[in-house]
Amino acid sequence: MTSTASTASNAALRRGAVHLMLAALSLLTLFPLLWMLSAAFTPNELITQRAFRLWPEEASLSNFRIAGEKHPIWWWLFNSVLTASAITLGKLAISLPAGYAFARLPFRGRRFLFGLVIATMSFPAVLAIIPTYIAVVKIQAFDTYSAMIVPSIPYIGFYVFYFRQAFRSLPDEMFEAARIDGCGIWKQFRDIAVPNVLPAIAALSVISFMGAWNIYLWGQLVLEDSARKTLTTGIAMFADVDGADTPWGPLMATSLLSVLPVLGLFLLAQRYIVQAFSSGTVEK
Amino acid sequence: MAGIVLRDLKKVYADGAEAVKGISLDIRDGEFIVLVGPSGCGKSTLLRMVAGLETVSDGEVRIGERLVNTVEPADRDIAMVFQNYALYPHMTVYDNLAYGLRNRKTPKAEIEARVGEAARMLEITPYLQRKPKALSGGQRQRVAMGRAIVRKPSVFLFDEPLSNLDARLRVTMRGEIKRLQKRLGTTSLYVTHDQLEAMTLADRLVVLNGGRIEQIGTPLEIYHEPASAFVAGFIGSPAMNLIPAELRGGRLLIGDTALPVPGFVPASGPIVAGLRAEDLRPAKPGETALPFRLDYIEELGAQRLVHGTVHGHPMVVAVAAAFVPLAEEMRLATAPERLHLYSPETGARIRISAGVETARTTAEPVPA
Numbered sequence: 097m098t099s100t101a102s103t104a105s106n107a108a109l110r111r112g113a114v115h116l117m118l119a120a121l122s123l124l125t126l127f128p129l130l131w132m133l134s135a136a137f138t139p140n141e142l143i144t145q146r147a148f149r150l151w152p153e154e155a156s157l158s159n160f161r162i163a164g165e166k167h168p169i170w171w172w173l174f175n176s177v178l179t180a181s182a183i184t185l186g187k188l189a190i191s192l193p194a195g196y197a198f199a200r201l202p203f204r205g206r207r208f209l210f211g212l213v214i215a216t217m218s219f220p221a222v223l224a225i226i227p228t229y230i231a232v233v234k235i236q237a238f239d240t241y242s243a244m245i246v247p248s249i250p251y252i253g254f255y256v257f258y259f260r261q262a263f264r265s266l267p268d269e270m271f272e273a274a275r276i277d278g279c280g281i282w283k284q285f286r287d288i289a290v291p292n293v294l295p296a297i298a299a300l301s302v303i304s305f306m307g308a309w310n311i312y313l314w315g316q317l318v319l320e321d322s323a324r325k326t327l328t329t330g331i332a333m334f335a336d337v338d339g340a341d342t343p344w345g346p347l348m349a350t351s352l353l354s355v356l357p358v359l360g361l362f363l364l365a366q367r368y369i370v371q372a373f374s375s376g377t378v379e380k
Numbered sequence: 381m382a383g384i385v386l387r388d389l390k391k392v393y394a395d396g397a398e399a400v401k402g403i404s405l406d407i408r409d410g411e412f413i414v415l416v417g418p419s420g421c422g423k424s425t426l427l428r429m430v431a432g433l434e435t436v437s438d439g440e441v442r443i444g445e446r447l448v449n450t451v452e453p454a455d456r457d458i459a460m461v462f463q464n465y466a467l468y469p470h471m472t473v474y475d476n477l478a479y480g481l482r483n484r485k486t487p488k489a490e491i492e493a494r495v496g497e498a499a500r501m502l503e504i505t506p507y508l509q510r511k512p513k514a515l516s517g518g519q520r521q522r523v524a525m526g527r528a529i530v531r532k533p534s535v536f537l538f539d540e541p542l543s544n545l546d547a548r549l550r551v552t553m554r555g556e557i558k559r560l561q562k563r564l565g566t567t568s569l570y571v572t573h574d575q576l577e578a579m580t581l582a583d584r585l586v587v588l589n590g591g592r593i594e595q596i597g598t599p600l601e602i603y604h605e606p607a608s609a610f611v612a613g614f615i616g617s618p619a620m621n622l623i624p625a626e627l628r629g630g631r632l633l634i635g636d637t638a639l640p641v642p643g644f645v646p647a648s649g650p651i652v653a654g655l656r657a658e659d660l661r662p663a664k665p666g667e668t669a670l671p672f673r674l675d676y677i678e679e680l681g682a683q684r685l686v687h688g689t690v691h692g693h694p695m696v697v698a699v700a701a702a703f704v705p706l707a708e709e710m711r712l713a714t715a716p717e718r719l720h721l722y723s724p725e726t727g728a729r730i731r732i733s734a735g736v737e738t739a740r741t742t743a744e745p746v747p748a
Contacts, residue, residue: 269466272433273527277480278454287479291470 129355136160136352140345160353163334163346168323172330173353176309179244179326183308184301186249192297194252195259196285200271210260217253222313229317243318244326248308255300258372262296263289299372302365306358327354382444382457382534383409383567384430389439391425391591399425401591402439407569412561414570416578417588418614423571424539426588430569431460431537443535454483456535459528463540465520467512467527473499474508477526498526501560518549525560536561538570542577554580575615579603587611605720609727612654612720618685618696620720621660625653632719635691637670642716643733647723651730654720657685657698662705663713672697672710686710 130150135143136159138152163169197203198210228247237243266289274288290297315329322333331354334347362369384407391400400422407413415423428434430441432453441448448456467476477495486494499505502522512520521541528536538557542550558581561568572578578585579599587594587602587610595607606612612620626633627648632641634653663669670690678685679701686697686705690712697712721730 267464267466269462269464270468272431272453273460273462273466274468275433276431276453276458276460277527278483283483288468292468294470 132348132351132355135344135348137349138345140343143344159345159349162343163350166343166346167330167333167350169327169330169350169353171323172325172327172350173357175241175324176326176328176354177357179241179248179311180305180308182241182245183248184304186245187252187255187304188297188301190249191252191255191259191300192290193285194256196263196289198256198260199263200284200289201281210256213253213256215253216251217257221251225314225317232318238318239320239324241324244311244315248311248314255304258300259293259296262293266292295368296372298365298368302361302369305361309354309358383407383411384535384569385440385442386426386430387440387442389426389429389441390437391422391429391434392437399591400429403588403591403593405586405593405596407567409567410565412558412568412570412581412583413586414572414578414582414584415586415588416572416575416614417594419573421588422591423573423588427537427539427569427571430535431458432456457533458535458537459531459533460537460539461521461524461528461541463543465512465524465544467520467523469512472509472511473504473515473523473526476512476523477508477530480527480531494530494532495526498529501529502526502556517545518553521545521553525557529560529564534567536566536568538568540572541570542572543574550577557581576617579615585615587614589614605729606654607729609652609654609722612722616656618657618698621655621657621695622722623653623655623690623693623695624724625651627651627721632721634670637668637691639668639670639714639719640716641719641732645721645730645732647721647730650724652722652724652727654722655695655714656718657696659718660695660697660712660714661699662703663711667711667713669711669713670695672712674705674708674710677705 134149134152137155137157138149139154139156139158140162142152142154160169194213198206198213224247232238232243232247237246270288270292271284274284279287309326310328311326312328315326316332319325319329322330325333327350331347331350334350335342384405386403386405386407389400389403390398392398403422403426405413415426417423425434429436430443432448432451436449443456443458468479471479474495477498478491481491481494495508496505499508502525504519504522504526507515507519507523512523515523521544524541541557542553545553554577557570570578570581572581582599584596585599585602586596589610595602595611597605597607602611602615606615606620609622613622623634627641627645630641630645632639632651632653660670672688672690672695674686674688676687678687681701683698683701684703686699688695688697688710695712719732721732722728723730
């Protein structure tokens with residue numbers, strides 16, 4: 097009895113220790129975010145005068161106003177939404193039909209081509225930056241939305257692979273029924289296949305949007321005009337321009353602006369993302 | 381409405397495997413034909429070739445007068461019911477039924493009328509706005525049938541449509557399919573591996589084995605006169621008892637029991653004797669009889685199936701529910717005219733006073 101009781105209390109102790117450690121780690125992770133949140137609403141002149149507070153004494157939106165006067169941050173927000181949406185749509189527009197073709201259409205060289213698509217996943221994107229940059233400059237697309245959007249679309253190896261799996265998991269008979277119902281290949285794709293892989297589309301859309309939202313290096317290279325920058329690339333201008341006198345309040349306000357939409361999107365689509373990656377298949 | 385004509389139909393896959401090895405079949409307008417056979421016999425492939433879901437390697441498929449070998453499934457004037465229903469999960473029941481008609485640019489008012497009529501006929505009107513996920517198996521199967529009916533096709537094709545249902549529902553749906561087909565009078569081709577389903581539904585049965593037709597006939601013809609040992613062993617529940625025997629001097633020797641053969645048999649030597657379970661009965665004293673060693677009894681309620689061996693070969697006897705075997709050793713008698721004889725080499729039926737059947741039979745090795 098005694099030994100059983102001590103084993104039980106040992107287990108509880110161990111569990112408590114693990115929880116304590118996890119709590120400490122999450123605090124460590126959350127701390128910068130909380131600080132950003134607090135700083136974004138603390139008037140700039142108070143930030144460096146006071147010690148850290150979880151919530152400012154006098155919360156104010158002045159940092160957003162100041163940031164907006166210094167830089168076109170609302171344009172940056174618009175540009176971020178525009179480019180991330182366009183990149184996501186572009187990726188879906190190519191990878192959905194490609195995944196469908198690899199999953200359901202018999203054609204010569206299908207396995208080989210699919211192998212090539214998969215091989216692109218192991219290609220480091222960084223290697224393509226210089227040639228792509230030269231190409232962008234040559235076709236006079238430098239500092240345009242297209243320069244930001246178009247070269248970011250083709251990295252879809254994983255998307256094609258994932259959609260192929262999703263389409264393969266749909267029963268053949270459903271497509272045969274559709275053929276008897278008078279559907280050609282395109283209609284089978286549009287009316288039957290796509291509506292049945294919506295969870296997969298939702299999951300990859302969010303992942304693509306978040307990825308595109310966070311593009312930094314490429315944006316720094318091809319976007320020059322301040323009004324055309326995205327939030328991620330624009331934020332750097334606070335530090336660059338102001339040097340030692342970095343206005344931390346407006347910088348944090350802009351950072352908050354760059355985090356919130358993605359966080360919101362993730363929370364909305366969390367269910368699909370977890371579902372998509374835990375089950376490995378889509379809903380039948 | 382239209383009949384179906386198959387001429388020397390063949391299906392060879394890319395790897396050389398032959399699924400259908402030259403099948404010819406005439407299906408009359410309005411007829412209910414059931415294709416039955418064990419898995420891998422080619423019955424589904426044959427149906428899918430008629431549907432246009434599988435290409436034809438050789439031969440002809442005609443629906444009505446029209447050669448349809450290369451016609452798209454949608455243009456063959458057929459409708460198909462699948463084993464797993466193949467409903468569109470993202471559409472409501474109404475849209476599932478209406479989808480094919482919309483693709484054909486049928487006027488909206490007519491779509492509504494046809495869907496309404498089919499729904500009434502199948503008693504699924506209350507579920508029209510539901511998605512398939514919210515329906516039971518039986519209701520889904522009705523929707524699948526409805527999708528076929530609204531098309532008003534010349535031919536219904538059924539690919540094991542009841543296999544996913546539980547036993548009780550299967551019996552109910554079987555009856556409904558038969559009733560519906562009678563009412564609509566549409567030519568139907570139905571695939572199943574369930575011989576009971578085949579017997580109850582068919583106007584004519586087509587028994588397939590190894591990509592070839594073993595026998596075509598009405599359910600009773602096939603039951604009473606199986607054209608081969610394979611058909612004898614496949615159709616009927618329990619299956620016909622097949623036992624190695626010998627023909628000598630106009631008598632049939634099973635072990636050391638000699639049974640009289642009623643008439644002339646154009647063969648002698650080793651043979652396979654077939655006896656239906658219900659054609660065997662306990663022998664009266666003094667009667668010629670087979671020695672039977674009882675193994676176990678299967679209770680079916682209305683009758684009992686007594687399993688055992690005769691000269692070491694398995695044998696099933698159907699007896700009345702009231703019959704109680706008194707000992708493990710029994711003696712069984714049969715009426716000589718109930719004997720079926722098959723060639724041990726080809727499996728072909730040997731007709732008493734007629735001759736070896738030459739047509740339609742290629743044989744499986746006969747089970748020993």
